[in-house]
Amino acid sequence: MKKKLVAGLLTGAMMAALLTGCAGSKSDKSSDAKESYTIGIEQFAEHGSLDNCREGFLQGLEEEGIKEGDNLKVETKNAAADMGTAGQISDSFVSDKVDLICAIATPSAQSAYNAAMDAGIPVIYTAVTDPVAAELASEDGTPAGEVTGTSDKLPVEEQLKMIREMLPQAKTIGIMYTTSEANSVSVIKEYEDLVGKYDFELVTKGITTTADVSLAADDLLSKVDCITNLTDNTVVASLPTILEKANDKKIPVFGSEIEQVKIGCLAAEGIDYISLGKQTGKMAAQVLKGEKKASELNFETITTPGFYVNNKVAENLGITVPTDLSDNAVEAFDEITQSK
Known part of the structure; x- marks a missing residue:
């Protein structure tokens, strides 16, 4: 009887220790584990x-506690600029079962969403000019x-108003765009609606691939007083070629953001893409943490x-920047930097 009692006591002690150990392990895991x-x-x-x-x-994610190399693998x-390649990339991410896809630019956003929609993987996009036209959102932003x-x-x-102020004698504005990019088609329509208000005539030139840019630029530059740039990805990727041709003809090119102005566009009424990216990263953090579903967040703009x-x-073009514009510039550059 005594032996049985001792054995029972030992068994009880062992069980208590085991239960305590399990509880301790669970507690430690809960307090020390880091979501990745x-x-x-x-x-x-x-x-x-x-x-x-x-x-x-990535900066926006980090500000929300999600840091590459710490609790984030990227x-x-x-x-x-190839749609076929974009499709392959989207499919590979879905196959890898990533937690989220960040799609940068309209064609990638469309490709990623088409690939991920049935896999339950959220897509957070940035640099999409018109999410409604791209069929990523409804008219009310949902x-x-x-x-x-x-x-x-x-x-x-604002861009047209600025161009008119800088080029008071100009009559024609040229825009090159990719006919298959929904973002560019949407903005062309807006330019068509507004150019008359500022006494401009709009001349457009559609392209389908990067290979079309050189000849299209020659044709467009023969017909216009200046070129204004969209957020068209194929065109922007070939901007150095366009700038070289425009400079030879002393025709100013207006950009859409800071980087384009750095590498040789005359000026831009544009947005800060670092800030846009941060804004996007903070939205992605909400989704990753489970605070919101992507479907519960309307798209945002700057x-x-x-x-x-x-x-x-x-100076190279012999153009004087009006004082009211130069005095209110976010940034002014005194040199032309090489494109990345």
């Missing part, structure tokens, strides 16, 4: 504005599904543009 995430970043093309979006996106892939993000919609009227100017370009 894997995301895929699909960037449609390599150029300054989209690179800045990517950089800002796969970054670039489609090199997402088409588990997809949301930020728009880089151009301040078209509403206040800034004026950027390159004084060296102005």
Whole structure:
């Protein structure tokens, strides 16, 4: 009997210790464990504005406690402005079962959402000019599904007003755009509606691939007094070629954001793509943490543009920047930097 009692006591003690150990392990795991995430970043093309979006996106996540190399693994892939490649990238991220896809630029956003919509993987996009035209959102801004993000919609009227002030004698504005990019088609329509208000005639030139840019630029430059740039990914990726041709003819090119002004556009009423990316990263953090579903977040925009100017370009073209514009510039550059 005594032996049985001792054995029983030992068994009880062992059980108590075991239960205590289990409880302690559970508590330690709860307090010490760090949630980790894997995301895929699909960037449609390599150029300054989209690179800045990517950089800002990671900064936005980090500000919300999600840091690459700590609790975040990032796969970054670039489609090199090719829709076929974009589709392959989207499919690979879905196959890898990433927690979230960040899609940078309209074609990548459309590709990623099409691939991820049935897999339950949320897509957070940035640098999408018109999410409604891209069929990523409805007219009231609500997402088409588990997809949301930020728009880089151009301040078209502010751009036209600025161009008229800088070029009081100009009559024609040229725009090159990719006919298959929904964002560009949407902005062209807005320009068509507004150019008359500022006494301009609009001349457009559609392209389908990067290979079309050189000849299209020659044709467009023979017909216009200046060119204004969209957020068209294929065109922006070939901007150095366009700038070289325009400079030879002393025709000013207006950009859509700071990086384009740095590398040789005369000026822009544009947005800060680092800030846009940060805004996107904070939205993605809400989704990753489970605070919101992508379908519960309407897309967002940066509403206040800034004026950027390159004084060296102005000097080369013999253009005087009006004082009211130069005095209110967010940034002014005195040299032309090499494109990335």
